[in-house]
Amino acid sequence: MKAAVYYQNGGPEVLKYEDVPDPECHPKGVVIRVEAVSIEGGDTLNRWHGALANKPHVVGYQAGGEIVQVGSEVTDLKVGQKVTTVFGAGSHAALRAVPARNAWPVPKGFNIKLAAAIPVPFGTADDCLFEFGHLKSGETVLVQAGASGVGVAAIQLAKRAGATVLATASSNERLERLKPLGLDHGINYKTDDVAKSVMKLTHNRGVDLVVDPVGGATLQGSLLSLAYRGRVSMVGAAGREAMTIDVSSLMAGNRSLTGVFLGAEIGTDRAHNMIQRLIDEAARGELKVVIDRTFPLSEAAAAHAYIESRQAVGRVLLIP
Ligand SMILES: NC(=O)c1ccc[n+]([C@@H]2O[C@H](COP(=O)([O-])OP(=O)(O)OC[C@H]3O[C@@H](n4cnc5c(N)ncnc54)[C@H](OP(=O)(O)O)[C@@H]3O)[C@@H](O)[C@H]2O)c1
Known part of the structure; x- marks a missing residue:
């Protein structure tokens, strides 16, 4: 072949x-x-x-x-x-x-x-938001690398669950393309500091959950974007940088950083059925x-x- x-x-x-x-x-x-x-x-x-x-x-x-x-x-x-x-x-x-x-x-x-x-990006996004991120309706989510495969899935799933959705990307043009998927506020990380922009957009509260497939310096920005009791689902290393981050902002705010790896659970009934559900939803036109x-x-x-x-x-x- x-x-x-x-x-x-x-x-x-x-x-x-x-x-x-x-x-x-x-x-x-x-x-x-x-x-x-x-x-x-x-x-x-x-x-x-x-x-x-x-x-x-x-x-x-x-x-x-x-x-x-x-x-x-x-x-x-x-x-x-x-x-x-x-x-x-x-x-x-x-x-x-x-x-x-x-x-x-x-x-x-x-x-x-x-x-x-569908399976990996949508399954991963679902796990980051719900199984490990415990997202609830009315919360605010930041999706790092919103234009990535995981990102476009996370934006849609978070919006559908009743969240306000923020996302980052490397250009305004990329952010524009995410708006029809449910993006409420885009942050161009080439021109703006992510944590400062998040604080401005959330009136200094921060976000309840970050989906971070980038890691490195981006992950540091994710931690600094969190609200009290905020959570980060750390799910990748697309930035190809060392993971040398300062976690000192977590403790005082009862915040948490959780690693997410779909591959570790993809063979379970839970993950297998979750992926089949996402395929069926996309087939019915409920996900893009x-x-x-x-x-x-x-x-x-x-x-x-x-x-x-x-x-x-x-x-x-x-x-x-
Ligand atoms: N743990 C798991 O279970 C799991 C599952 C799926 C994926 N992942 C991981 O999640 C990450 C994203 O996967 P994906 O499939 O969504 O990726 P993708 O579709 O290829 O998109 C990656 C995005 O990352 C951004 N990025 C930031 N820094 C970058 C750099 N230095 N080089 C290249 N891109 C960079 C780019 O967007 P901007 O230009 O807008 O920044 C790019 O569009 C990967 O690290 C992947 O291994 C993990």
């Missing part, structure tokens, strides 16, 4: 388009013919410095497509069914094998390209999946470079 592979970590240019052996179907797994690869923030980070399972390595967490093989012990999925899948690697390819547990059926008539982009651009799989290097140019809002897809 064709795949986008690399032999060493590095910039987008390490991605090559090559022939590699087809994946094998595990008795408890399925193989899908990939119709859309959703490039996740973690894919670009893994390409940059993640471990290579094999050489060449096929990177990628998330892809949707049609089941072409079902393992002998799998009873609830069948050949010909459309599913969206998540696994540790292997999405950037024409075929991918995953455990059956990591495949979610796509409702009939729902565009597979949209379904392909934002696809910025698509590239052929053969141009995976250009797609990764485009993401890293910070122009994408929401997801960039690869089509085999």
Whole structure:
């Protein structure tokens, strides 16, 4: 099969388009013919410095497509069914094998390209806001990197839950594109200090919850943006900076900082069902999946470079 592979970590240019052996179907797994690869923030980070399972390595967490093989012990999925899948690697390819547990059926008539982009960003955003962030209606949320895959999901889910939604991005144009999703107040962190802007917008109260997929200096700003009893769901390192932060503002305000990792619970019934619910809601038009651009799989290097140019809002897809 064709795949986008690399032999060493590095910039987008390490991605090559090559022939590699087809994946094998595990008795408890399925193989899908990939119709859309959703490039996740973690894919670009893994390409940059993640471990290579094999050489060449096929990177990628998330892809949707049609089941072409079902393992002998799998009873609830069948050949010909459309599913969206998540696994540790292997999405950037024409075929991918995953455990059956990591495949979610796509409702009939729902565009597979949209379904392909749901599980990780929407599931992560949901966990950051509700399971670990304990968001309640009437609270105020700050979504750092609002134009990211996790960000566009978090803005919509927070708004739907009755929150006032603030978000950051690196340009006014990116913030504008978030308004139809439910953004109440955008903060351009290139021109404005985030914590000061939050305090101004909240009349010096601060926000009840921050979703922070960026880390580093951004995480420091998240802590300084919190209200009394405010919480931070720390969920990523998109900023690629060291996590050397000062947590001294937490104690006096009964504030908290919680790490969130969807991968640790994605195999549980709770997370599996939560992701299926989000797919079904998107299929009914209750959530918007934002696809910025698509590239052929053969141009995976250009797609990764485009993401890293910070122009994408929401997801960039690869089509085999
Ligand atoms: N823990 C978990 O379970 C989990 C799950 C999903 C994702 N994540 C992590 O969450 C982070 C975001 O994932 P995603 O899929 O939402 O990412 P994404 O769609 O690729 O977006 C990343 C965004 O981060 C912002 N950013 C800030 N500093 C950056 C830098 N130095 N380089 C590149 N972008 C930078 C950019 O927006 P601006 O230009 O507007 O700042 C960019 O749009 C990643 O670190 C990912 O690994 C964790």
